[in-house]
Amino acid sequence: MKCFYYSRYRFYNANVKHELKFFLISDIHFSPKVSSAKLRAITEQAREKASDYILIAGDLVDSLDYVENPSDLKRLTSWLAQLGKVAPTLISFGNHDFYRKNPDHNNIFSKKRHWYAEKSQHFIENINAIDNVELLDNQSYEDKNVYIFGFTQSPEYFQFDRDEKRGTTLLHPGSEDLDIMLADIDALDQQLISGLPKHKVKIALVHSPVYLSDSEVAAKLYEFDYFISGHMHDGLVPPVINDFWRSDRGIVAPGKKLFPHGARAKIRSPYDKIITLGAVSTVQASAKPITFINGIYPINIASLELTNNELLARKPDVKHQYISFKN
Numbered sequence: 001m002k003c004f005y006y007s008r009y010r011f012y013n014a015n016v017k018h019e020l021k022f023f024l025i026s027d028i029h030f031s032p033k034v035s036s037a038k039l040r041a042i043t044e045q046a047r048e049k050a051s052d053y054i055l056i057a058g059d060l061v062d063s064l065d066y067v068e069n070p071s072d073l074k075r076l077t078s079w080l081a082q083l084g085k086v087a088p089t090l091i092s093f094g095n096h097d098f099y100r101k102n103p104d105h106n107n108i109f110s111k112k113r114h115w116y117a118e119k120s121q122h123f124i125e126n127i128n129a130i131d132n133v134e135l136l137d138n139q140s141y142e143d144k145n146v147y148i149f150g151f152t153q154s155p156e157y158f159q160f161d162r163d164e165k166r167g168t169t170l171l172h173p174g175s176e177d178l179d180i181m182l183a184d185i186d187a188l189d190q191q192l193i194s195g196l197p198k199h200k201v202k203i204a205l206v207h208s209p210v211y212l213s214d215s216e217v218a219a220k221l222y223e224f225d226y227f228i229s230g231h232m233h234d235g236l237v238p239p240v241i242n243d244f245w246r247s248d249r250g251i252v253a254p255g256k257k258l259f260p261h262g263a264r265a266k267i268r269s270p271y272d273k274i275i276t277l278g279a280v281s282t283v284q285a286s287a288k289p290i291t292f293i294n295g296i297y298p299i300n301i302a303s304l305e306l307t308n309n310e311l312l313a314r315k316p317d318v319k320h321q322y323i324s325f326k327n
Helices: 036-048 070-086 121-128 178-186 215-220 291-296
Strands: 003-012 020-025 053-056 089-092 099-101 115-117 133-136 139-142 146-151 201-206 226-229 274-276 299-307 317-324
Touching (some): 020 036, 089 146
Parallel strands (some): 020 053, 089 133
Antiparallel strands (some): 099 115, 139 146
């Protein structure tokens, strides 16, 4: 589907002296299946929205295999360089950003592990060499307006240590691990998540939102104003139906059972801090042979607009619309 599904979230924030606009995307799953035309159209939307910051909540690539070829890596970094010319571009790790394909994996019905985990310094260095672009690997970005933290959920959190019988595939969903997420948070330099600047907007990029509402996790990360996540691919709820689907449940999400909670952003009050983004690539290249259904899903983009207009203090202004684009 050659259109965007654009979600705009306008919140009151007392720390904002003038309106701030954040352009939000997640789950690009870069591969040869992601066309340069799509990437250019995303850049143009970021520019048209007069974005002050661009935030990417993980799964920049579908696997590291897709940026092994220098020409493919150049296509990705050239696009990121264009985003960096629009606004500071901050990226967090997603689980696919650790992935390499397992040559012993046969198909989506196999119980053999599809992936093994690797953190590629070459990949990280190439991205961080781009002007005005930063991959935040348990690191922060700060300027006069904002404090943005990119939290890396470890490969262990996504259960890379599972055995063959618990392997994640389409028919054998795995699960994420709350205890490991808590341990990942405790292992951080605590100055990254506590004692944060009081008079700045504080945002955490956390790829998977699955445990962000857990009371222990929320207590450890309570100083953040907002969490920007992805990973759930909007629960694969099809367009049109999506416009009438009121629940935060999706139909299915990566590595989850059917109808998982928290798959979709449902902002109802100023106390809702988690924005869960739909995907740029709803079905990634590694999910072949079902990638053809991308033809029915739009490209998800969003913006978070913060203002000191007190009329929004009681209820955020949330709107959704479809926007077409041309090749």
